[in-house]
Amino acid sequence: xxxxxxxxxxxxxxxxxxxVLLRDGRTLIGILRSIDQFxxxxxxxxxxxxxxxxxxxxxxxxxxxxxxxxxxxxGEVDLDxxxxxxxxxxxxxxxxxxxxxxxxxxQESERLKLQAVKERGLSxxxxxxxxxx
Amino acid sequence: xxxxxxxKTGESVPDASWPENGDQWSDKGEEEDDECELLQExxxxxxxxxxxxxxxxxxxxxTSGDNPAADPMDLLLLCSDNSPTPQSSPPPPPxxxxxxxxxSPSRPxxxxxxxxxxxxxxxGRAGRGQLxxxxxxxxxxxxxxxxxxxxxxxVDCSLSSYWExxxxxxxxxxxxxxxxxxxxxxxxxxxxxxxxxxxxHGRVPPVSPNFLSPMRPFSTSRGRRGPPFxxxxxxxxxxxxxxxxxxxxRPQRLFSPQQQYNQPGGFLSPSRPPLSTPMPHTPKLMHxxxxxxxxxxxxxxxxxxxxxxxxRAPGPVAQFHPQHKRLLSQRQxxxxxxxxxxxxYSQIMTDxxxxxxxRLQMIQLQSKNPHLDDYYYQEYYQRIEAKLAEEEILGDRxxxxxxxxxxxxxxxxxxxxxVVHIEGSLGQVAVSTCFSPRRAIDAVHANTSDEExxxxxxxxxxxxxxxxxxxxxxxxxxxxxxxxxxxSDKDEERRLMQNIKRKVDQLYNELRCTNLLDSGxxxxxCLLISKGKSMLAxxxxxxxxxxxxxxxxxxxxxxPVLMSKDTDEALPVLYPSLRAVIDRLAxxxxxxxxxxxxxxxxxxxxxxxxxxxxxxxxxxxLYALLSQGERLLSSDLPMEPSIGDFETWTDTVFHVARQxxxxxxxxxxxxPSNLLTLFCRYLDKRTVHQLKNNMESATGYLAVAS
Numbered sequence: 001x002x003x004x005x006x007x008x009x010x011x012x013x014x015x016x017x018x019x020v021l022l023r024d025g026r027t028l029i030g031i032l033r034s035i036d037q038f039x040x041x042x043x044x045x046x047x048x049x050x051x052x053x054x055x056x057x058x059x060x061x062x063x064x065x066x067x068x069x070x071x072x073x074x075g076e077v078d079l080d081x082x083x084x085x086x087x088x089x090x091x092x093x094x095x096x097x098x099x100x101x102x103x104x105x106x107q108e109s110e111r112l113k114l115q116a117v118k119e120r121g122l123s124x125x126x127x128x129x130x131x132x133x
Numbered sequence: 134x135x136x137x138x139x140x141k142t143g144e145s146v147p148d149a150s151w152p153e154n155g156d157q158w159s160d161k162g163e164e165e166d167d168e169c170e171l172l173q174e175x176x177x178x179x180x181x182x183x184x185x186x187x188x189x190x191x192x193x194x195x196t197s198g199d200n201p202a203a204d205p206m207d208l209l210l211l212c213s214d215n216s217p218t219p220q221s222s223p224p225p226p227p228x229x230x231x232x233x234x235x236x237s238p239s240r241p242x243x244x245x246x247x248x249x250x251x252x253x254x255x256x257g258r259a260g261r262g263q264l265x266x267x268x269x270x271x272x273x274x275x276x277x278x279x280x281x282x283x284x285x286x287x288v289d290c291s292l293s294s295y296w297e298x299x300x301x302x303x304x305x306x307x308x309x310x311x312x313x314x315x316x317x318x319x320x321x322x323x324x325x326x327x328x329x330x331x332x333x334h335g336r337v338p339p340v341s342p343n344f345l346s347p348m349r350p351f352s353t354s355r356g357r358r359g360p361p362f363x364x365x366x367x368x369x370x371x372x373x374x375x376x377x378x379x380x381x382x383r384p385q386r387l388f389s390p391q392q393q394y395n396q397p398g399g400f401l402s403p404s405r406p407p408l409s410t411p412m413p414h415t416p417k418l419m420h421x422x423x424x425x426x427x428x429x430x431x432x433x434x435x436x437x438x439x440x441x442x443x444x445r446a447p448g449p450v451a452q453f454h455p456q457h458k459r460l461l462s463q464r465q466x467x468x469x470x471x472x473x474x475x476x477x478y479s480q481i482m483t484d485x486x487x488x489x490x491x492r493l494q495m496i497q498l499q500s501k502n503p504h505l506d507d508y509y510y511q512e513y514y515q516r517i518e519a520k521l522a523e524e525e526i527l528g529d530r531x532x533x534x535x536x537x538x539x540x541x542x543x544x545x546x547x548x549x550x551x552v553v554h555i556e557g558s559l560g561q562v563a564v565s566t567c568f569s570p571r572r573a574i575d576a577v578h579a580n581t582s583d584e585e586x587x588x589x590x591x592x593x594x595x596x597x598x599x600x601x602x603x604x605x606x607x608x609x610x611x612x613x614x615x616x617x618x619x620x621s622d623k624d625e626e627r628r629l630m631q632n633i634k635r636k637v638d639q640l641y642n643e644l645r646c647t648n649l650l651d652s653g654x655x656x657x658x659c660l661l662i663s664k665g666k667s668m669l670a671x672x673x674x675x676x677x678x679x680x681x682x683x684x685x686x687x688x689x690x691x692x693p694v695l696m697s698k699d700t701d702e703a704l705p706v707l708y709p710s711l712r713a714v715i716d717r718l719a720x721x722x723x724x725x726x727x728x729x730x731x732x733x734x735x736x737x738x739x740x741x742x743x744x745x746x747x748x749x750x751x752x753x754x755l756y757a758l759l760s761q762g763e764r765l766l767s768s769d770l771p772m773e774p775s776i777g778d779f780e781t782w783t784d785t786v787f788h789v790a791r792q793x794x795x796x797x798x799x800x801x802x803x804x805p806s807n808l809l810t811l812f813c814r815y816l817d818k819r820t821v822h823q824l825k826n827n828m829e830s831a832t833g834y835l836a837v838a839s
Binding site: 003042 | 490534537
């Protein structure tokens with residue numbers, strides 16, 4: 001029941017399949033093979049999973065070395081539950097297409113918003129010009 | 134790795150490529166390059182970096198002998214050096230890939246660090262075409278076997294089987310599937326050669342097997358050896374067998390915390406052989422370890438050993454909490470775990486590395502006084518435990534322990550004396566340590582005489598500073614008291630108690646002496662300051678009964694002064710502690726205190742009583758005293774009253790009752806419930822009723838007569 005401090009608690013997660021969410025929004029699923037004190041991760045047989053709506057698609061990626069600071073969260077994947085999901089797996093092309101459409105729609109709405117805001121004489125600073133934290 | 138761009142002028146550089154005989158490199162070129170000083174410096178820097186790398190990644194002794202600082206950098210330096218070393222300017226093999234060749238058209242004389250291709254093109258932004266620039270995507274998408282699609286992730290023939298298995302449930306079992314030699318050979322024939330050609334023209338990153346990507350020049354030390362890449366790769370493909378994925382590029386052991394075991398007193402010291410590098414499975418594969426002719430036999434250090442060594446002295450000797458020791462030893466005892474048969478990659482991170490991380494984290498948590506350093510966590514944990522204990526008692530019999538953070542257990546270190554005084558010498562010998570760099574001179578604080586400062590304000594400030602200094606002592610007392618509850622050792626407990634007593638006495642005496650010059654009364658000056666009040670309130674529980682009684686009488690006697698000068702309304706802070714004192718009073722002591730209330734003050738007509746009625750604290754004090762008296766009287770405990778006590782008591786009660794019914798009262802801090810009972814006993818109904826009304830109107834709620 002006792003837990004280790006810091007990254008040492010990840011040691012018991014080694015050699016297990018994990019889902020890692022990165023700061024840039026990507027979702028990686030891979031077997032956690034190695035860690036270090038910064039929680040840099042080595043993921044093996046990694047798959048990048050793109051979710052759009054209820055569909056998802058996987059892109060196999062191989063080995064990933066993820067710098068610890070870019071991880072938002074990670075968690076072990078329950079292998080039993082992994083395959084009975086509501087989500088529907090589709091092919092890569094499809095999911096990328098879906099993602100692109102979603103992206104476009106978002107951009108469009110953003111553009112309209114920005115325009116509306118500009119018309120009113122306001123300005124919203126873009127997120128990348130602000131500090132993250 | 135330091136320099137990324139090196140300008141070399143006037144050197145004839147051969148067509149850059151990885152030399153096949155990489156192990157025969159020498160860096161003599163480096164040493165002879167003294168034309169450009171900058172280069173020299175950079176080279177030195179490189180050497181240091183290389184040394185570090187060597188320590189980290191480890192080179193075998195064979196190569197380390199001749200090339201102490203060999204580096205991919207050396208390629209650059211080497212090729213530019215003047216000395217003709219035929220080995221160092223390797224002839225470009227026809228099919229060896231070269232990261233530098235990506236820039237070969239662009240120079241002579243200038244060498245640019247190979248451009249590492251970015252793995253991720255923008256996705257979803259541009260048109261469809263760019264979608265499929267992502268090689269990983271391309272490969273997965275059926276029917277697009279373009280060479281451009283050959284991502285490092287994909288080319289590995291041994292893993293090609295796993296793409297197909299991706300959709301099946303055998304995700305974890307993928308590597309075990311039978312390999313596809315035909316696929317391999319196809320790749321070998323067309324793709325690789327093609328890719329190599331391409332890469333020569335700088336369009337596509339060179340092919341590299343999946344695991345460690347040694348083609349990236351600065352990724353591993355292996356790469357620096359300039360292996361005959363494709364050659365080996367070819368061979369590897371030939372040796373395709375189901376178990377291959379696991380071994381040949383079994384990753385380097387980046388950290389071998391072996392050195393740490395030498396640390397005094399601390400870590401577990403298993404005597405493991407330094408070499409526990411996993412050897413490749415077959416002899417055939419041995420030579421596939423890039424750039425080395427033999428597997429690494431050398432024990433390697435981890436960079437952490439330097440860190441570890443820094444912790445040896447002077448500091449607490451780190452020991453592991455017995456629980457943690459058990460944990461670690463359990464880990465150890467788990468006999469050298471056979472690699473889980475279904476997962477050939479399961480031992481990539483060895484136990485040593487895991488322990489290394491654990492140790493690293495533990496070191497950061499070392500503390501001699503966790504209750505001080507990690508106050509919030511300790512408090513939190515104690516509260517949770519207390520709550521669980523309560524629940525347990527109440528009925529929830531489940532003994533669930535809350536999860537606790539494992540922390541290192543640190544034994545007390547002997548304190549060291551930074552200043553050494555040799556007998557008979559004048560002055561002190563300076564002993565500088567990292568904690569006290571210079572203590573050569575002990576500045577003596579000059580005491581200014583008291584007569585000079587007649588200013589009241591300055592006096593107050595002096596008292597305030599005394600109080601503040603004493604606060605530290607008080608904190609230590611409270612700390613020691615808390616520790617006393619947790620410590621198990623009897624000697625320790627006794628020592629702590631002595632410590633506490635000593636400090637409490639010190640506090641008492643110092644506070645007592647803080648008196649303003651014009652008043653002869655002890656404690657007053659500190660009582661007049663709000664900080665002093667709260668300090669006394671905190672000190673009272675620790676004082677002996679006599680001492681606390683003394684303070685109570687001081688407070689009672691000087692109540693008018695205190696009340697009038699209490700601008701901050703800080704007096705109530707004394708109430709709880711004084712209440713506790715009062716509750717322990719014997720009858721005669723009580724009487725003595727009460728007498729003060731009814732006596733007339735020397736300089737005015739009022740009694741303390743009259744004044745007290747107007748003050749929250751005063752009134753509460755009065756009530757507390759009366760309540761205690763009532764309790765004593767109504768209890769069956771034998772009292773030992775002195776002569777005249779009862780009379781005084783009755784007189785006082787009458788007096789107080791009369792006063793209370795006549796004047797408007799303020800709301801007290803606490804209204805004891807047995808007061809009305811007391812009054813009922815001595816007074817007539819009407820008076821009691823009047824009293825009751827008066828008291829109630831002050832408090833706003835009913836004073837229940839029990």
